[in-house]
Amino acid sequence: MDPHDKSIRWIKPPELGLLERSYLPLFLDGITTTLRHLFSRKKTVQFPDEPHQIPDPLLYRGVHRLNRDEQGRVKCVACFLCATACPAHCIDIVAAESPWPDREKYPESFTIDELRCIFCGMCEEACPVDAIELTSLYDLSGKSREEMIFDKEKLLSVYDQTIDKEPMRSRRQTAQPAGARSTLPTDRRDGLPTDNDPS
Amino acid sequence: MFDIALLLPLIPALPLAAAIVIGALGPWLLRDRSHVPAVAAIGISCLLSLLLLWSVHQEISGSARQRPAALAYTQHESGGSAADHGVGDDPAGNRNSAGATAVGFERIVRLWTWAAVEKAGLAHTELTAPEPANAGHLGADASTVHTPTARPAFKIEIALRADPLTAVMLATVTLVSLVVAVYSIGYMHGDRGYWRFFAYISLFVFSMTMLVSASNFILLYVFWEAVGLCSYLLIGFWYQKPEAAAAGKKAFIVNRVGDFGFALGVFLLWTTYGTLDFHDGAVPGILGQTRLSGAAPFVGGATATAICLLLMLGACGKSAQFPLHVWLPDAMEGPTPVSALIHAATMVTAGVYMVARCTPLYLASVEAQQIVAVIGGATALMAAIIAITQTDLKRILAYSTISQLGYMFLALGAGTLAGVTAGMFHLFTHAFFKALLFLGAGSVMHAMGGVIDIRCFSGLRRIMPVTHWTFLVGCLGLAGVFPLAGFWSKDPILVALHDQASTSSAGSLYYWLYIAGMLGAALTAFYTFRAFWLTFYGPLRTPPEAGHHAHESPPSMTGPLVLLAVATLGVGAAFGPTRLFEQFLLDTPSLEYARALAEQAAAGTGAHVGNDAHGAHTAVALLSQAVVLAGIALSAMMYLGRQIDPEKLAAALDRAKLYTLSYRKMYWDEIYQATVVWPAWIAAQISAALDRLVIDGLVDLCGLAPKLLGAALRPLQNGLVQYYALAMVIGLLLLLGALLW
């Protein structure tokens, strides 16, 4: 940085009062804060002993699952949108002619490498049929790399395990309240909210 | 209430403190307020001086009643054989029969001893001891006084004295200084060296008060030089002006000539008397009670004349008397308040003061007295003649100062008590009216934007009424018109000369001096009023430098003028006819001695001093008034009424080169240039060439041999310290080896 740069705005450091210069307020402030926290309630969760409570399972992004439709078939139509959207390239789909009349394709194999996955939820966003979803299962672990590559069956089994706790997204959305954006002020010319807006 | 011992050191100490404070803080803290410490210190000093004056007066009047009747001195007969060792020339021989009981009033304040050298001088047994032949005639106590002294110690005491003379001088000096300092506030306002000016002024007041209150010759000499230094600094105050710098240098160098004489006089005093103190110490002081009361006689003869003339040389330098007067007109380059204070009222009178202080010494040498008188008379007349034709207002006043100082010396040289007191009284009054005139001239100069040439302006009375009236008072005072100060002080001088002309053995000499004095008085009146008419009357003209709004000076300048004008009006009448001043001064030991001598002489001749010649005195006064009025009238005719054309008169005079002689200041500067400056310069050039070519050449020749040797050894000094260390180690090795093997 060139100190002669005219565009630099030099900020004046705050002037300290006599009391602040004496270091005592800072001293007392520091030690009282420390002591208060030293004896305050601890927030640690003793994980294996106590279960970890996820505050809102609907917002948590855990292990994937492949949803089934009402007839128990996989909902996926092998459109590759999720694989395209995936930034980690961890979804591998092999499409095949659909055996069912209501769609053209279905995934012959559907593999997610959970080790590469970054749990960003892009696949969930991209899916046009709500076939792939992220559950709130967080304690994913395995003893080998192969074990961590989830195939279609395993993903469907995740659905089977979690469907009771977490309904499918299509059903979730119906439960959502009316869109928040509609309540934004529109009298401004650009119609966009600003952070400074007192309302 | 106030002890003299406290007052006396405080008077100089305060201005010194002010000078130090201003010098230290002036440039960055006081700046425009620099006058505050100076004026405050000088004001308090002035107040203390007046208190001192009063205290001295109280002491005198209190102790006059109970003066010891006699100190039991036996009469010392004047012996013809005394002449060979210098004791008892005729006045000195006579004075011992005066009884000499009254030795005046003095109070010595010893602050500390500056230097003390044991057994520095020669033993002065032959000075104080009576002759073996006369030993039998002396009383027992006289022999104790006259015990041969061992070699006296040379001691310089910082001793101040309070006696009437000192008290009067202190009061005059501090009063005028105060007035001038107040005046300077307005006059010097806005000058770059404002603080410097007041520092110098304070320093000057310190030096001057120390000078007049010093009680030995060393201290007197030291502060003699100190006032010279202050004068130099203040003349060259505007040192950027080459004229001012040159004037300062000139003043300094010319003064050195006088001071050299003074120093020689002091040396001679030491070798003669074995002490330099005025007062009595371990050794009877030169002007001490012992000597004055007749116990230790004054040296007479050639020694006395030499001492007096050497001291006189110093006085000539400081007081700008005849051969050494050339610096004073140039000194007008300094600020006008400086001219008023230093070069008119106070410092230049130091010579007069010193001669007055040493009256007993002069009384011991008639020749010296007469030379003083001649120099004074010549100076008075010469300066007056020069002043007639000058056009610079301040120079006119400067020459008038020289002339008036000449009057003072004339009075001192009269050799009578009346003369001495008259001289001192003239000094006293002159301080007021000359300061007034200078300050008035400064006021004019201030208004005229720095122009002081009287040809450049006229008719200023309309725009500067206060200055006009006060200047008029000053002119009348200087001219010596009847009820003003100048009359009351100048008249006794002429009277003393007249008396001396009639009574002295050298009557004709004093008669001519009396005529010169009269002539001088006329010329004084003439040139004073010439300047006055030209400045304040006639059509109103101002120089372009004055701008469009030439105006009266501010109150801080006119106030002092009015004050001094009132003093000029009142002081002569207050002290002149009442003889208060004279009576007061007479209690000074030196003058007391002169009085005793005079009384004795009067007793010897059977006449009574001052009484018989009353009619003659009135005549002298009337004559002088007539002469003065004639001078004023002539100038009025020439410059006010234009009845006589001054140019024509000048042309007529110039046919005999008289006008040019006066106008060119009698060519004194040219004479000095030709006789002193050029020869000295040529000698310096020759010496320089000699030094450069011959002596340096020889020295260089001697230096060549080591140089050649050095060139051979030079490579050893290669600048790397470690090689030097190696050389040391090898040397150590050789040394150790030699020791151990």
Next chain:
Amino acid sequence: MLAQTIEALVKIGLVLGGVMTASAYLVLVERWIAAWVQDRLGPNRVGIPLTNIRLWGLGQPIADGVKLMLKGEAVPKHVDKPLYYLAPAVVFLGAILVFAVIPFGSVLPRGIFPESWQLHEPIELVIAPQLDVGMIYVLAVGGIAVYGVVLGGWGSNNKYSFFGAIRSAAQLISYEIPLGLGILGVVLATGSLRLDAIIAQQADSGWWNIVQQPLGFLVFTVAAFAEATRLPFDLPEAEQELVGGYHTEYSGIKLMLLLVSEFLHMIAAAFLMVVLFLGGWHIWGLTDGIDSPGGELVTWPVAVLRVVIMLAKVLAVILFFMIARWSWPRFRFDQLMQIAWRVMIPWGLANLGVVAIMIEYGDRIGAATGIDWRIWMALIGFATLIIVWAATVIADPSRTDNRPRRDLPVPSFLADEAN
């Protein structure tokens, strides 16, 4: 001779073992406190291996030590190898040697060993008893410890390490002066450089030096923090700026030596604070003792109690060290230096002067006023503390102007960048 050697060896073993164990467990304590201050629980799992017994995590230090010792060591290629290897050894040596003169109790009772062993009884609980220069020895060893840091930083041939080393050298040298000044006050009050004499003096008079010389205590404490490079003075290894400071390039057992040395410094500083200012093993009414020179009155309970009290005090001071770490932010380097040279050294000098005056004239003042002169000393000590603190606050010497100098020409490297 043999018995004396054995005695010395036993004491060395006790101290070394105790201190090393303590430092290991203090790491655990430090982590606990760090966790608690941040509302966490801290390590609490590692207990007895191969069982489920957790013991609040008391096995953690062993696990840490084993891990560090067994870990692969990476020696970078660019280091100056001799210096790089020398540094941890010097640091550790400097840290451990201090304990030679630090007493960990008073004395053992007389007569517990046979006469024929020719032991000098009573046994003093310090490795090198009777060392007449005890306090200066501490300073000397502290001075040696600087080398390790400097050499480590230089030998690592890495700019972060070098910055850390240079900072550390400057900091440690600077803070040795206030440290010495704080010690000097106490030494002056005691009249001896020996640490046991210092404790004995406090115990005999019943006035701890913290009461007598609060200003000295403050100066010493701050200097001790800085010498131990603990927060808020841990500039040599400021993680946010210097990665790891002088031990950036170290790993494995060498890193462990460096880290342990830091804890040893802290322990030594705590011991010194306790010995110099907090009365050592002395508690009023419990372990008063006029007896310390001969130990005649020391019985076993008293001897043990003194050790316990001393260690308790030390532990308390160490806990303060740890809590302080989380309470106040790190100083900037210029502030660090300002505090040393313009605050702590004048304070130390003021304290020294006041102590000297009180030692010389205190009893006369006491005699003149009829009040115990130690009360006077305490009062004057606190008054001095308040006065110098107030003077410092008003004079504000620790402020520096760190803004870039715009009146100077642009440095060449910046000019290049601008182009």
Next chain:
Amino acid sequence: MARSASRTARIRRRQLVERRLPMTASITMHYELALLHNYLIVGAMLFCIGLVGFISRRNMIVMFLSAEMMLQGVALSLVAFSRVHNDFGGQILVVFVIAVAACEAAVALALVQVLFSRRKSLDIALWHQLREEGLPPFPAQPLPEQTPEKPQWPRLPPAGVQPAPPSELTDYRPDV
């Protein structure tokens, strides 16, 4: 102290025992005198080694180190004399030597710092202004320029490109 008392008691018992040196004649010497002798020789050695360094080294700081070493040699001798005379004078002189050394170090370091900042070098040969005028400056000995070994810093590859494994690791990878 008592311990050292007993030690010296033992020494007193043995202090006149003859001892045979491997090569030299048997030298019988009082313990204190032997101590003095040995210390004087060690002190002289330190002094002279420092002298060698001071004269021959060109690095200013090494020169100062050598000078300090000479002081150390003197200090050793003084302390030995102090002991043999049973007088503190020698030790006190050493105290002053240390004080003077501290002063010297302070001023010297300040000077070195200033000199270094002028020439960016600690070479004393650059400072030979003391030499006589007209002499050539100290001839720098031509030395083969010793280029410092180029340090191998770890380098990060450009973003997005897999770093190539180091050549020595392609053949043998003990960690895999």
Next chain:
Amino acid sequence: MIDPRHLYILATVLAALGMWRLLPRADAGGRLGGAALVAVALGLFAAGLPGLSNWIADCVFYVLAAVTIVAAICTVTFRNPVYCAIWFGLSLLGTAGLLLLVGAQFLAIATVVVYAGAILVTFLFVLMLAQPEGRASYDRVSFESLLAAVASIAILGLLTVAIAGVFQRSGESTAFPAPPQSAELHQKVLHPLHTAQLGAELFGRWLIAVEVAGVLLLVALVGAAVIVLHARSGRQSSGPQHPQSGGPQQW
């Protein structure tokens, strides 16, 4: 019977040659040989020393002396100035040990505190800041290495021979002052309160000298500060602007 003086002369010659080979030189060879020569010379010197009548004292002395001297030689001969400083530190520690051995506790510790703890670290500090990259050419050559080594070591030879000669004569005559008895020593130099004794002497008999030394330290402190500050301000004033004009103070 071999006169130790002959040993010393031989050792001197070897040591001079060895030092010459060890010093940094342009040809940069023969250092191993130099080291060997010096080692032999040191051995010869050691062989000439009289024993201390106590094998523990002997061992301690020889070890400490060897550490001191070897470290000193390394200080002088190493090319890298940082190593020189480190070696000097070791030499100082050896010296401190020697001082401790002779009973000067306080001086031993003071040497470590002042020299090793303060002076040397500061040297190191400056050295590290001032050390340019790589080995400077001036560290690889020395001035007049042969002459310097020979002259200096010759002084060593003279000194050692003289010392040995004096002590040999002392065995024959009784003119040599009698060495102090142990009890006397424990009364004074080896007093248990050694530091207090030294301090009393220092601040009693030598108080004026202490004051002078204090003034000297103060002067050195001020002088050092002035030198550095003066140099710094001199550099700055050559800049284009006045330091206080137009700085960041102009908010």
